[in-house]
Amino acid sequence: MSIFADPKELTKSELESGDVFAPRFDENELILAITCDANTNELLMAAYMNQEAVRLTLETGFVHYYSRSRQSLWKKGESSGELQEFVEMRTDCDQDILQVLAIQTGTGAACHTGRKSCLYRKVFMADGDVRLQSLDMPQLFDPAEKYKS
Amino acid sequence: MSIFADPKELTKSELESGDVFAPRFDENELILAITCDANTNELLMAAYMNQEAVRLTLETGFVHYYSRSRQSLWKKGESSGELQEFVEMRTDCDQDILQVLAIQTGTGAACHTGRKSCLYRKVFMADGDVRLQSLDMPQLFDPAEKYKS
Structure with a gap:
């Protein structure tokens, strides 16, 4: 059961103009999160979140994703030290994409290549x-x- | 046949560090394009591109997408006048996402809601x-x- 509202129960107008958060997870129960630098708006990375990753990001102050390759929840930077401090989450008109504004800590590299x-x-x-x-x-x-x- | 290199023919290192553009289209032959304001970096929208949309964006100077709902190539703003002038395209470490830097023309609204x-x-x-x-x-x-x- 979803901890968020079901987008299928909303009209197009409610989905696009309302204040109900009803993220449209895909057939794998994932949603794409586009993470940008909270200070500069610079696009840092894009990765998937499941429900739990969305909830933990909002609750803990650190950005969490879902790793499709490892098939598990992924607290960004947990092993590398490159944690992302959560600043703000946004959703788009049809609620099938999330934007995360974050501060990249550690060396400042969001990418696994070190950039x-x-x-x-x-x-x-x-x-x-x-x-x-x-x-x-x-x-x-x-x-x-x-x-x- | 793809007009771009086949990512399956590249090693991980070539895909991540090389100069060969080998976009990893998904099972529907689409790739997500994240479009940002070329002046401010602000995230404007995200939509899919097929091969033709990528090519036309690079060649014509106007951003093209592929509309999944209409199942057709979509020159952004062709009917609404809200054209996007193409400035730069980037790809990410594993080449499964594109970033487009663009100037939103018309009223300046990238979103169909007018924002x-x-x-x-x-x-x-x-x-x-x-x-x-x-x-x-x-x-x-x-x-x-x-x-x-």
């Missing part, structure tokens, strides 16, 4: 060919060192 | 109850007027 943001490469087209180019985003930690067991 | 951003409501917890609260984001157009047939 501040996961969006560290630009897609560009040159002579009809599409390629990637690294943006100027330094590695704040060495992943080989951070994740060694 | 600048689709993220116009805050999720908050009070006395154990989770509710939504509207942020201070005025309606820049009247949807009833804009979308009348």
